[in-house]
Amino acid sequence: MKALKDILYGVGLSAVSGSTAILVNSICFDSRLVGMDDVFIAIKGTLTDGHNYIDQAIASGAKAVVCESMPDKLINEVTYVEVTNGNAALAITASNFYGNPSKNLKLVGVTGTNGKTTISSLLYQLFKKAGFKVGLISTIKIMVDNKEYATSHTTPDALTINRHLALMNEAGVEYCFMEVSSHGIHQKRTQGLVFEGAIFSNLSHDHLDYHNTFAEYRDTKKILFDELPKGAFALTNIDDKNGLVMLQNTKARKYTYALKTYADYRAQILENQFDGQLLKINDNELWSKLIGHFNAYNMLAIYATADLLGLEKLEILRLLSELDNVDGRFQYFISKEKITAIVDYAHTPDALKNVLDTINTLRTGNENVITVVGCGGDRDRSKRPVMGHIASEMSNKAIFTSDNPRSEVPQTIIEEMEKGVEPHNTKKILAIENRKQAIKAACQMAVANDIILVAGKGHETYQETNGKRVNFDDFKIVKEILKSLDK
């Protein structure tokens, strides 16, 4: 049990009714999960308002309520605390409750449209190889040194973040790398965390359903940098046109990286082939197993971060060359008949373009590129025609299929993708709603030396339709089908 007043430390209170000296069991922001003696925090969400569930939370045992406006009727035995922002209150109380665990390790946040999982997972791998105890909070999983935890978000809610950071403290973790999504920043899931540094990878089209405009999306990402403390580092990709925007108002030490322009950390691609690329980073050559321009940026960001965190330069270069692809990011195999199948998490126009660009630069003859791709339901609709255009323009054949339809009608999503296909490409496209059948069709079409790209779901091992998830693993499926066709 903890004293309510202690966990409220640093939260701006506008009114209080009842005693804050009471002891509470834990913090909860979902009335359906409230237990005896908890404090319930009412959050105004995107679908409903937590204030509607205050009575339910009290009926389930809540002893204290944190809210943005006091209910009309107050119950004597309950303490009510009014705050200006429920999300901020949740983040600060969660950090207090777990003993402000971000202060006891070096926490580095990674933001940007694409590359967050790649950069943070590879930093985790690199620091592990360097002999440290390391933590990771990513789209794929949460790692507390060697112990793995499942996750449902790229940036989890503040309680989940701080609970895992506290586990990291217990395990003696020294560095933690975490993805900071724009939803995470906007919902203040990361507020109150003490960052040692932040990295900006790039900004392109995504999530314009949630953030109304591109400027709003960019400014949300910038908040991570605006709130960095003075001693922290702010590292940004200045080849991206929004790279310098991130540094505009930060108090942190500023560093830049780039391939195309002068920067603190620079890289050049010397050679590029299917199983790796030769890079030159600040005058040292380095062999990377990860290919493509976008991965040259990722490797450079990782090099710079490791340098800023004090690792020895030659040691960093040696460890960088040992790093393997992250699950579902350009994960490939070559079949018996020499068909290359690539699974990639490209679910934005920019990512899809980058992956197809990389594939196209590696083509040696007249092999075909067959792309299987869909777009997620209940997510930014405006990226659908753009992705349809890119897939059809940059492949010899594109099969439009379902990603995670969620609550939407799959056929409608496919039709929206088709709207972006230019007349000269219509012959190249095919629509097969069932993702497994779509992958099968690609495998049937492919002949020796062809390249199949299955894009959008990467590491995901499920497909979500109407709230239900069924097992689905692109990599396993494409491998099985090619084998069953004896290709």
Ligand SMILES: CC(=O)N[C@H]1[C@@H](OP(=O)(O)OP(=O)(O)OC[C@H]2O[C@@H](n3ccc(=O)[nH]c3=O)[C@H](O)[C@@H]2O)O[C@H](CO)[C@@H](O)[C@@H]1O[C@H](C)C(=O)N[C@@H](C)C(=O)N[C@H](CCC(=O)O)C(=O)O
């Ligand atoms: C759109 C969005 O981000 N929604 C997140 C948000 O939920 P919400 O605002 O919709 O919540 P709500 O349903 O309106 O409910 C409001 C409040 O009432 C409470 N409530 C509700 C019902 C009830 O009976 N009792 C009750 O107390 C809820 O617990 C909540 O506190 O807050 C929830 C708790 O933190 C999140 O789980 C939820 O993520 C949803 C599931 C989601 O799909 N989010 C995605 C879009 C997301 O966050 N993605 C980013 C990655 C994006 C990227 O790739 O860059 C991520 O970081 O994962």
Ligand SMILES: Nc1ncnc2c1ncn2[C@@H]1O[C@H](COP(=O)(O)OP(=O)(O)OP(=O)(O)O)[C@@H](O)[C@H]1O
């Ligand atoms: N630096 C980069 N620039 C552009 N595209 C990239 C970059 N790194 C990876 N990609 C592409 O974007 C896809 C997603 O990469 P990654 O999972 O690292 O991004 P993310 O930012 O974590 O995405 P999410 O927002 O879903 O968490 C990859 O599969 C690849 O196609």
Ligand SMILES: N[C@H](CCC[C@H](N)C(=O)O)C(=O)O
């Ligand atoms: N973090 C991203 C993941 C998208 C993955 C894609 N497979 C989809 O389901 O749309 C999002 O929430 O928009």
Ligand SMILES: [Mg+2]
């Ligand atoms: Mg991610």
